[in-house]
Amino acid sequence: MRNSQSSQEIKRPQRLREQPVPPLPVVDKTDADGASVEYSHYRTGLSHHRTELSEHRTSLSEYRTDLSMRRTDLSEGRTEMSMRRTGMSYQRTRLSADRTMMSIIRTALSLIGFGFTIFQFFGHLQSSNLIESTSHAPRNFGTALVAIGIVLLTLGIAYHVRFMLGLRHGRSEMKASALVHGESAFPVSLPLVTAVLLLLLGLLAIASMVFGLATLG
Structure with a gap:
Protein backbone atom coordinates (compact mmCIF):
# COMPACT_ATOMS: atom_id res chain seq x y z
CA MET A 1 0.00 0.00 0.00
CA ARG A 2 2.78 2.40 0.90
CA ASN A 3 4.72 1.65 -2.26
CA SER A 4 1.64 2.22 -4.42
CA GLN A 5 1.03 5.53 -2.71
CA SER A 6 4.66 6.51 -3.15
CA SER A 7 4.49 5.81 -6.89
CA GLN A 8 1.42 8.02 -7.28
CA GLU A 9 1.58 11.78 -7.30
CA ILE A 10 0.23 13.35 -4.15
CA LYS A 11 -2.11 16.19 -5.02
CA ARG A 12 -2.65 19.07 -2.66
CA PRO A 13 -6.32 19.84 -1.92
CA GLN A 14 -7.64 22.95 -3.62
CA ARG A 15 -7.77 26.06 -1.54
CA LEU A 16 -11.13 26.53 0.10
CA ARG A 17 -12.76 29.67 -1.17
CA GLU A 18 -13.57 32.09 1.57
CA GLN A 19 -17.20 32.01 2.62
CA PRO A 20 -18.63 34.48 5.12
CA VAL A 21 -20.42 33.24 8.19
CA PRO A 22 -24.19 33.47 7.67
CA PRO A 23 -25.39 36.70 9.28
CA LEU A 24 -27.61 36.62 12.31
CA PRO A 25 -31.22 37.02 11.09
CA VAL A 26 -33.35 39.93 12.16
CA VAL A 27 -36.70 38.58 13.34
CA ASP A 28 -39.94 40.00 14.55
CA LYS A 29 -40.06 39.21 18.25
CA THR A 30 -43.84 39.39 18.26
CA ASP A 31 -44.03 36.53 15.73
CA ALA A 32 -42.66 33.52 17.65
CA ASP A 33 -43.29 30.97 14.91
CA GLY A 34 -41.64 33.08 12.24
CA ALA A 35 -38.68 33.78 14.50
CA SER A 36 -38.29 30.05 15.19
CA VAL A 37 -38.24 29.29 11.47
CA GLU A 38 -35.68 32.05 10.79
CA TYR A 39 -33.38 30.81 13.54
CA SER A 40 -33.75 27.24 12.28
CA HIS A 41 -32.60 28.32 8.81
CA TYR A 42 -29.73 30.22 10.42
CA ARG A 43 -28.62 27.13 12.35
CA THR A 44 -28.83 25.06 9.18
CA GLY A 45 -26.60 27.55 7.36
CA LEU A 46 -24.07 27.45 10.19
CA SER A 47 -24.13 23.65 10.11
CA HIS A 48 -23.40 23.63 6.37
CA HIS A 49 -20.58 26.09 6.93
CA ARG A 50 -19.04 23.95 9.64
CA THR A 51 -19.45 20.84 7.47
CA GLU A 52 -17.52 22.44 4.60
CA LEU A 53 -14.75 23.50 6.96
CA SER A 54 -14.63 20.02 8.50
CA GLU A 55 -14.40 18.35 5.08
CA HIS A 56 -11.59 20.69 4.09
CA ARG A 57 -9.72 19.94 7.31
CA THR A 58 -10.17 16.22 6.62
CA SER A 59 -8.71 16.65 3.11
CA LEU A 60 -5.75 18.56 4.52
CA SER A 61 -5.23 15.89 7.17
CA GLU A 62 -5.21 13.14 4.51
CA TYR A 63 -2.77 15.22 2.46
CA ARG A 64 -0.45 15.60 5.44
CA THR A 65 -0.72 11.86 6.11
CA ASP A 66 0.27 11.08 2.52
CA LEU A 67 3.22 13.46 2.78
CA SER A 68 4.27 11.85 6.05
CA MET A 69 4.16 8.37 4.47
CA ARG A 70 6.16 9.65 1.51
CA ARG A 71 8.78 11.11 3.86
CA THR A 72 8.86 7.79 5.74
CA ASP A 73 9.50 5.91 2.49
CA LEU A 74 12.27 8.32 1.56
CA SER A 75 13.79 8.00 5.03
CA GLU A 76 13.76 4.20 4.77
CA GLY A 77 15.42 4.42 1.36
CA ARG A 78 18.13 6.72 2.72
CA THR A 79 18.65 4.37 5.67
CA GLU A 80 19.02 1.42 3.28
CA MET A 81 21.56 3.30 1.17
CA SER A 82 23.44 4.40 4.28
CA MET A 83 23.68 0.78 5.48
CA ARG A 84 25.00 -0.33 2.11
CA ARG A 85 27.54 2.50 2.01
CA THR A 86 28.72 1.53 5.48
CA GLY A 87 29.11 -2.09 4.37
CA MET A 88 31.10 -0.99 1.33
CA SER A 89 33.29 1.23 3.52
CA TYR A 90 34.26 -1.86 5.55
CA GLN A 91 35.25 -3.61 2.33
CA ARG A 92 37.31 -0.60 1.23
CA THR A 93 39.03 -0.52 4.62
CA ARG A 94 39.81 -4.23 4.35
CA LEU A 95 41.29 -3.79 0.88
CA SER A 96 43.32 -0.83 2.11
CA ALA A 97 44.75 -2.99 4.91
CA ASP A 98 45.60 -5.67 2.33
CA ARG A 99 47.42 -3.10 0.20
CA THR A 100 49.40 -2.01 3.26
CA MET A 101 50.32 -5.63 3.94
CA MET A 102 51.44 -6.04 0.32
CA SER A 103 53.70 -2.99 0.67
CA ILE A 104 55.29 -4.54 3.76
CA ILE A 105 55.74 -7.81 1.86
CA ARG A 106 57.50 -6.03 -1.00
CA THR A 107 59.86 -4.23 1.36
CA ALA A 108 60.61 -7.35 3.42
CA LEU A 109 61.11 -9.45 0.28
CA SER A 110 63.58 -6.91 -1.06
CA LEU A 111 65.57 -6.93 2.19
CA ILE A 112 65.57 -10.72 2.52
CA GLY A 113 66.39 -11.33 -1.15
CA PHE A 114 69.10 -8.68 -1.30
CA GLY A 115 70.66 -9.79 1.98
CA PHE A 116 70.67 -13.47 1.00
CA PHE A 141 75.78 -7.21 6.34
CA GLY A 142 73.74 -9.68 4.29
CA THR A 143 72.64 -11.49 7.45
CA ALA A 144 71.59 -8.19 9.03
CA LEU A 145 69.49 -7.31 5.99
CA VAL A 146 67.69 -10.66 6.15
CA ALA A 147 67.11 -10.22 9.90
CA ILE A 148 65.69 -6.74 9.38
CA GLY A 149 63.36 -8.10 6.69
CA ILE A 150 62.16 -10.86 9.02
CA VAL A 151 61.54 -8.41 11.88
CA LEU A 152 59.66 -6.05 9.56
CA LEU A 153 57.54 -8.88 8.22
CA THR A 154 56.76 -10.16 11.73
CA LEU A 155 55.64 -6.74 12.93
CA GLY A 156 53.58 -6.25 9.78
CA ILE A 157 51.81 -9.60 10.24
CA ALA A 158 51.07 -8.84 13.90
CA TYR A 159 49.66 -5.39 13.07
CA HIS A 160 47.60 -6.73 10.17
CA VAL A 161 46.10 -9.58 12.21
CA ARG A 162 45.20 -7.23 15.07
CA PHE A 163 43.64 -4.68 12.73
CA MET A 164 41.63 -7.26 10.78
CA LEU A 165 40.29 -8.89 13.96
CA GLY A 166 39.13 -5.48 15.22
CA LEU A 167 37.56 -4.72 11.84
CA ARG A 168 35.70 -8.04 11.76
CA HIS A 169 34.52 -7.58 15.35
CA GLY A 170 33.17 -4.09 14.63
CA ARG A 171 31.44 -5.31 11.46
CA SER A 172 29.83 -8.22 13.34
CA GLU A 173 28.50 -5.87 16.03
CA MET A 174 27.02 -3.47 13.47
CA LYS A 175 25.53 -6.38 11.54
CA ALA A 176 23.89 -7.74 14.72
CA SER A 177 22.46 -4.25 15.41
CA ALA A 178 21.10 -4.07 11.83
CA LEU A 179 23.27 -1.03 11.11
CA VAL A 180 25.15 -2.52 8.19
CA HIS A 181 24.49 -5.09 5.48
CA GLY A 182 26.58 -8.23 5.85
CA GLU A 183 25.68 -9.78 2.50
CA SER A 184 29.09 -9.28 0.90
CA ALA A 185 31.79 -11.80 1.74
CA PHE A 186 34.66 -10.97 4.09
CA PRO A 187 37.28 -13.54 3.02
CA VAL A 188 40.63 -14.42 4.52
CA SER A 189 43.37 -11.98 3.60
CA LEU A 190 45.52 -13.46 0.83
CA PRO A 191 48.39 -11.01 1.47
CA LEU A 192 48.45 -12.30 5.06
CA LEU A 213 72.11 -25.61 7.78
CA ALA A 214 71.25 -26.85 4.33
CA THR A 215 67.62 -25.79 4.69
CA LEU A 216 67.48 -24.36 1.18
CA GLY A 217 69.60 -27.01 -0.47
Missing part, protein backbone atom coordinates in the same frame (compact mmCIF):
# COMPACT_ATOMS: atom_id res chain seq x y z
CA THR A 117 72.17 -12.58 -2.40
CA ILE A 118 75.01 -10.60 -0.77
CA PHE A 119 75.67 -13.46 1.66
CA GLN A 120 75.83 -16.07 -1.10
CA PHE A 121 77.83 -13.87 -3.48
CA PHE A 122 80.63 -13.11 -1.02
CA GLY A 123 80.54 -16.69 0.21
CA HIS A 124 81.31 -17.93 -3.31
CA LEU A 125 84.06 -15.34 -3.67
CA GLN A 126 85.67 -16.52 -0.44
CA SER A 127 85.38 -20.19 -1.37
CA SER A 128 87.00 -19.38 -4.73
CA ASN A 129 89.83 -17.54 -2.91
CA LEU A 130 89.04 -14.36 -4.79
CA ILE A 131 88.84 -12.40 -1.53
CA GLU A 132 90.24 -12.98 1.93
CA SER A 133 88.34 -15.58 3.91
CA THR A 134 88.87 -13.61 7.12
CA SER A 135 86.61 -10.78 6.01
CA HIS A 136 83.12 -11.39 7.39
CA ALA A 137 81.75 -7.86 7.05
CA PRO A 138 79.83 -8.47 3.75
CA ARG A 139 78.33 -11.70 5.06
CA ASN A 140 77.34 -10.03 8.31
CA VAL A 193 48.85 -15.90 3.86
CA THR A 194 51.60 -14.79 1.50
CA ALA A 195 53.35 -12.92 4.32
CA VAL A 196 53.30 -15.99 6.57
CA LEU A 197 54.81 -18.14 3.82
CA LEU A 198 57.47 -15.51 3.15
CA LEU A 199 58.26 -15.35 6.87
CA LEU A 200 58.85 -19.10 6.93
CA LEU A 201 61.10 -18.76 3.89
CA GLY A 202 63.03 -15.94 5.58
CA LEU A 203 63.51 -18.02 8.74
CA LEU A 204 64.87 -20.90 6.65
CA ALA A 205 67.21 -18.50 4.88
CA ILE A 206 68.65 -16.98 8.06
CA ALA A 207 68.99 -20.44 9.63
CA SER A 208 71.05 -21.46 6.60
CA MET A 209 73.15 -18.31 6.86
CA VAL A 210 73.81 -18.32 10.60
CA PHE A 211 74.02 -22.00 11.43
CA GLY A 212 75.14 -23.33 8.06
Whole structure:
Protein backbone atom coordinates (compact mmCIF):
# COMPACT_ATOMS: atom_id res chain seq x y z
CA MET A 1 0.00 0.00 0.00
CA ARG A 2 2.78 2.40 0.90
CA ASN A 3 4.72 1.65 -2.26
CA SER A 4 1.64 2.22 -4.42
CA GLN A 5 1.03 5.53 -2.71
CA SER A 6 4.66 6.51 -3.15
CA SER A 7 4.49 5.81 -6.89
CA GLN A 8 1.42 8.02 -7.28
CA GLU A 9 1.58 11.78 -7.30
CA ILE A 10 0.23 13.35 -4.15
CA LYS A 11 -2.11 16.19 -5.02
CA ARG A 12 -2.65 19.07 -2.66
CA PRO A 13 -6.32 19.84 -1.92
CA GLN A 14 -7.64 22.95 -3.62
CA ARG A 15 -7.77 26.06 -1.54
CA LEU A 16 -11.13 26.53 0.10
CA ARG A 17 -12.76 29.67 -1.17
CA GLU A 18 -13.57 32.09 1.57
CA GLN A 19 -17.20 32.01 2.62
CA PRO A 20 -18.63 34.48 5.12
CA VAL A 21 -20.42 33.24 8.19
CA PRO A 22 -24.19 33.47 7.67
CA PRO A 23 -25.39 36.70 9.28
CA LEU A 24 -27.61 36.62 12.31
CA PRO A 25 -31.22 37.02 11.09
CA VAL A 26 -33.35 39.93 12.16
CA VAL A 27 -36.70 38.58 13.34
CA ASP A 28 -39.94 40.00 14.55
CA LYS A 29 -40.06 39.21 18.25
CA THR A 30 -43.84 39.39 18.26
CA ASP A 31 -44.03 36.53 15.73
CA ALA A 32 -42.66 33.52 17.65
CA ASP A 33 -43.29 30.97 14.91
CA GLY A 34 -41.64 33.08 12.24
CA ALA A 35 -38.68 33.78 14.50
CA SER A 36 -38.29 30.05 15.19
CA VAL A 37 -38.24 29.29 11.47
CA GLU A 38 -35.68 32.05 10.79
CA TYR A 39 -33.38 30.81 13.54
CA SER A 40 -33.75 27.24 12.28
CA HIS A 41 -32.60 28.32 8.81
CA TYR A 42 -29.73 30.22 10.42
CA ARG A 43 -28.62 27.13 12.35
CA THR A 44 -28.83 25.06 9.18
CA GLY A 45 -26.60 27.55 7.36
CA LEU A 46 -24.07 27.45 10.19
CA SER A 47 -24.13 23.65 10.11
CA HIS A 48 -23.40 23.63 6.37
CA HIS A 49 -20.58 26.09 6.93
CA ARG A 50 -19.04 23.95 9.64
CA THR A 51 -19.45 20.84 7.47
CA GLU A 52 -17.52 22.44 4.60
CA LEU A 53 -14.75 23.50 6.96
CA SER A 54 -14.63 20.02 8.50
CA GLU A 55 -14.40 18.35 5.08
CA HIS A 56 -11.59 20.69 4.09
CA ARG A 57 -9.72 19.94 7.31
CA THR A 58 -10.17 16.22 6.62
CA SER A 59 -8.71 16.65 3.11
CA LEU A 60 -5.75 18.56 4.52
CA SER A 61 -5.23 15.89 7.17
CA GLU A 62 -5.21 13.14 4.51
CA TYR A 63 -2.77 15.22 2.46
CA ARG A 64 -0.45 15.60 5.44
CA THR A 65 -0.72 11.86 6.11
CA ASP A 66 0.27 11.08 2.52
CA LEU A 67 3.22 13.46 2.78
CA SER A 68 4.27 11.85 6.05
CA MET A 69 4.16 8.37 4.47
CA ARG A 70 6.16 9.65 1.51
CA ARG A 71 8.78 11.11 3.86
CA THR A 72 8.86 7.79 5.74
CA ASP A 73 9.50 5.91 2.49
CA LEU A 74 12.27 8.32 1.56
CA SER A 75 13.79 8.00 5.03
CA GLU A 76 13.76 4.20 4.77
CA GLY A 77 15.42 4.42 1.36
CA ARG A 78 18.13 6.72 2.72
CA THR A 79 18.65 4.37 5.67
CA GLU A 80 19.02 1.42 3.28
CA MET A 81 21.56 3.30 1.17
CA SER A 82 23.44 4.40 4.28
CA MET A 83 23.68 0.78 5.48
CA ARG A 84 25.00 -0.33 2.11
CA ARG A 85 27.54 2.50 2.01
CA THR A 86 28.72 1.53 5.48
CA GLY A 87 29.11 -2.09 4.37
CA MET A 88 31.10 -0.99 1.33
CA SER A 89 33.29 1.23 3.52
CA TYR A 90 34.26 -1.86 5.55
CA GLN A 91 35.25 -3.61 2.33
CA ARG A 92 37.31 -0.60 1.23
CA THR A 93 39.03 -0.52 4.62
CA ARG A 94 39.81 -4.23 4.35
CA LEU A 95 41.29 -3.79 0.88
CA SER A 96 43.32 -0.83 2.11
CA ALA A 97 44.75 -2.99 4.91
CA ASP A 98 45.60 -5.67 2.33
CA ARG A 99 47.42 -3.10 0.20
CA THR A 100 49.40 -2.01 3.26
CA MET A 101 50.32 -5.63 3.94
CA MET A 102 51.44 -6.04 0.32
CA SER A 103 53.70 -2.99 0.67
CA ILE A 104 55.29 -4.54 3.76
CA ILE A 105 55.74 -7.81 1.86
CA ARG A 106 57.50 -6.03 -1.00
CA THR A 107 59.86 -4.23 1.36
CA ALA A 108 60.61 -7.35 3.42
CA LEU A 109 61.11 -9.45 0.28
CA SER A 110 63.58 -6.91 -1.06
CA LEU A 111 65.57 -6.93 2.19
CA ILE A 112 65.57 -10.72 2.52
CA GLY A 113 66.39 -11.33 -1.15
CA PHE A 114 69.10 -8.68 -1.30
CA GLY A 115 70.66 -9.79 1.98
CA PHE A 116 70.67 -13.47 1.00
CA THR A 117 72.17 -12.58 -2.40
CA ILE A 118 75.01 -10.60 -0.77
CA PHE A 119 75.67 -13.46 1.66
CA GLN A 120 75.83 -16.07 -1.10
CA PHE A 121 77.83 -13.87 -3.48
CA PHE A 122 80.63 -13.11 -1.02
CA GLY A 123 80.54 -16.69 0.21
CA HIS A 124 81.31 -17.93 -3.31
CA LEU A 125 84.06 -15.34 -3.67
CA GLN A 126 85.67 -16.52 -0.44
CA SER A 127 85.38 -20.19 -1.37
CA SER A 128 87.00 -19.38 -4.73
CA ASN A 129 89.83 -17.54 -2.91
CA LEU A 130 89.04 -14.36 -4.79
CA ILE A 131 88.84 -12.40 -1.53
CA GLU A 132 90.24 -12.98 1.93
CA SER A 133 88.34 -15.58 3.91
CA THR A 134 88.87 -13.61 7.12
CA SER A 135 86.61 -10.78 6.01
CA HIS A 136 83.12 -11.39 7.39
CA ALA A 137 81.75 -7.86 7.05
CA PRO A 138 79.83 -8.47 3.75
CA ARG A 139 78.33 -11.70 5.06
CA ASN A 140 77.34 -10.03 8.31
CA PHE A 141 75.78 -7.21 6.34
CA GLY A 142 73.74 -9.68 4.29
CA THR A 143 72.64 -11.49 7.45
CA ALA A 144 71.59 -8.19 9.03
CA LEU A 145 69.49 -7.31 5.99
CA VAL A 146 67.69 -10.66 6.15
CA ALA A 147 67.11 -10.22 9.90
CA ILE A 148 65.69 -6.74 9.38
CA GLY A 149 63.36 -8.10 6.69
CA ILE A 150 62.16 -10.86 9.02
CA VAL A 151 61.54 -8.41 11.88
CA LEU A 152 59.66 -6.05 9.56
CA LEU A 153 57.54 -8.88 8.22
CA THR A 154 56.76 -10.16 11.73
CA LEU A 155 55.64 -6.74 12.93
CA GLY A 156 53.58 -6.25 9.78
CA ILE A 157 51.81 -9.60 10.24
CA ALA A 158 51.07 -8.84 13.90
CA TYR A 159 49.66 -5.39 13.07
CA HIS A 160 47.60 -6.73 10.17
CA VAL A 161 46.10 -9.58 12.21
CA ARG A 162 45.20 -7.23 15.07
CA PHE A 163 43.64 -4.68 12.73
CA MET A 164 41.63 -7.26 10.78
CA LEU A 165 40.29 -8.89 13.96
CA GLY A 166 39.13 -5.48 15.22
CA LEU A 167 37.56 -4.72 11.84
CA ARG A 168 35.70 -8.04 11.76
CA HIS A 169 34.52 -7.58 15.35
CA GLY A 170 33.17 -4.09 14.63
CA ARG A 171 31.44 -5.31 11.46
CA SER A 172 29.83 -8.22 13.34
CA GLU A 173 28.50 -5.87 16.03
CA MET A 174 27.02 -3.47 13.47
CA LYS A 175 25.53 -6.38 11.54
CA ALA A 176 23.89 -7.74 14.72
CA SER A 177 22.46 -4.25 15.41
CA ALA A 178 21.10 -4.07 11.83
CA LEU A 179 23.27 -1.03 11.11
CA VAL A 180 25.15 -2.52 8.19
CA HIS A 181 24.49 -5.09 5.48
CA GLY A 182 26.58 -8.23 5.85
CA GLU A 183 25.68 -9.78 2.50
CA SER A 184 29.09 -9.28 0.90
CA ALA A 185 31.79 -11.80 1.74
CA PHE A 186 34.66 -10.97 4.09
CA PRO A 187 37.28 -13.54 3.02
CA VAL A 188 40.63 -14.42 4.52
CA SER A 189 43.37 -11.98 3.60
CA LEU A 190 45.52 -13.46 0.83
CA PRO A 191 48.39 -11.01 1.47
CA LEU A 192 48.45 -12.30 5.06
CA VAL A 193 48.85 -15.90 3.86
CA THR A 194 51.60 -14.79 1.50
CA ALA A 195 53.35 -12.92 4.32
CA VAL A 196 53.30 -15.99 6.57
CA LEU A 197 54.81 -18.14 3.82
CA LEU A 198 57.47 -15.51 3.15
CA LEU A 199 58.26 -15.35 6.87
CA LEU A 200 58.85 -19.10 6.93
CA LEU A 201 61.10 -18.76 3.89
CA GLY A 202 63.03 -15.94 5.58
CA LEU A 203 63.51 -18.02 8.74
CA LEU A 204 64.87 -20.90 6.65
CA ALA A 205 67.21 -18.50 4.88
CA ILE A 206 68.65 -16.98 8.06
CA ALA A 207 68.99 -20.44 9.63
CA SER A 208 71.05 -21.46 6.60
CA MET A 209 73.15 -18.31 6.86
CA VAL A 210 73.81 -18.32 10.60
CA PHE A 211 74.02 -22.00 11.43
CA GLY A 212 75.14 -23.33 8.06
CA LEU A 213 72.11 -25.61 7.78
CA ALA A 214 71.25 -26.85 4.33
CA THR A 215 67.62 -25.79 4.69
CA LEU A 216 67.48 -24.36 1.18
CA GLY A 217 69.60 -27.01 -0.47
